[in-house]
Amino acid sequence: MTHWTLYGVPGWGSTIAAGALAWVGEPVEFVDVKGFDHPGPARERLDKVNPLARVPTLVAPDGTIFTESAAIILSLGDRHPASGLVPAADDPRRAAFLNRLMWLVSVVYPTFTYRDYPERWAPLAAGQLRDRVDAFRQSLWRGFDADLAAGDWVLPGDAPTALDLYVGVMTHWRPGRDWFARETPALLAIAERTQALPALAPIFAKNFQSGADS
Ligand SMILES: N[C@@H](CCC(=O)N[C@@H](CS)C(=O)NCC(=O)O)C(=O)O
Structure with missing residues (x-):
């Protein structure tokens, strides 16, 4: 393969x-594997590769299975050090990159796990869980926006990194583009720059036709 x-x-x-x-x-x-989050053929197909049943699930040409987006990013960065996806070990932006990447996957991402399926975690208080997690996530995005230095990308300097890709994708999710435009305009501007990058524009166009936002 x-x-x-x-x-x-x-x-x-x-x-x-x-x-x-x-x-x-x-x-x-x-x-x-649309529909994998409920029992059915898509779930069975994904379960065979990743019994955690989460996306992204990525199988490398050598058969290695990745079930975490940060591992995918770091591994592709290792294989393509000149791509700029991940700042190199001696890049002054490296520590801030790692810190923000880990924050995105360990603090922001789990809010979707709990918010998107509240009945799994709090069947007797699903509405309350949804409201609290929505408010928490909004506070996270506001804090991120307030921390941004002036510039075109999440990290200082002229070049985008994988952090901009996360922002580009995640700002399509709840609380939605209108909320980001109103509350975190700097983050939304980064998202728009990212989705216009020539390598990424076709991916964003394919993934976010109307109705694809979650
Ligand atoms: N930590 C994982 C999170 C992946 C994740 O939660 N993906 C969501 C979809 S965007 C999912 O598979 N949700 C289905 C579920 O929680 O059942 C990563 O960074 O890749």
Whole structure:
């Protein structure tokens, strides 16, 4: 096998992996597992590769299975050090990159796990869980926006990194583009710059046709 295989759903977290693969120029076969979050054929298909049943799930040409977006980003960065996806070890932006990447996947991302399926976690208080997690996530995005230095990208300097890709994708999710435009305009401007990058524009166009936002 010479290509990567990405299991995902248009507009979901697999878009981060699809964007990173396009950024570094790796060929990929996309397997659409829409509906995997409920019992059925898509779930059975994904379970065979990733029993955690999450997207992105990415299978490397050597058969290695990635089930975490940050691992995908860092691994593609290792394979393509000149791509700019991940700042190199001696880049002064490296520490801030790692810190923000870990924050995105360990603090922001789980809010979707709990908010999108509140009945799994709090069947007797699903509405309350939804409201609290929505408010928490909004506070996270506001804090991120307030921390941004003036500039075109999340990190200082002229070049985008994978952090901009996360922002580009995640600002399509709740609380939605209108909220980001109103409350965190600097983040939204980064998202718009990112989705106009020539390597990424086709990925964003494919994943966020109307109705793909979650
Ligand atoms: N930590 C994982 C999170 C992946 C994740 O939660 N993906 C969501 C879709 S965007 C998912 O698969 N949700 C289904 C579920 O929680 O059942 C990552 O960074 O890749």
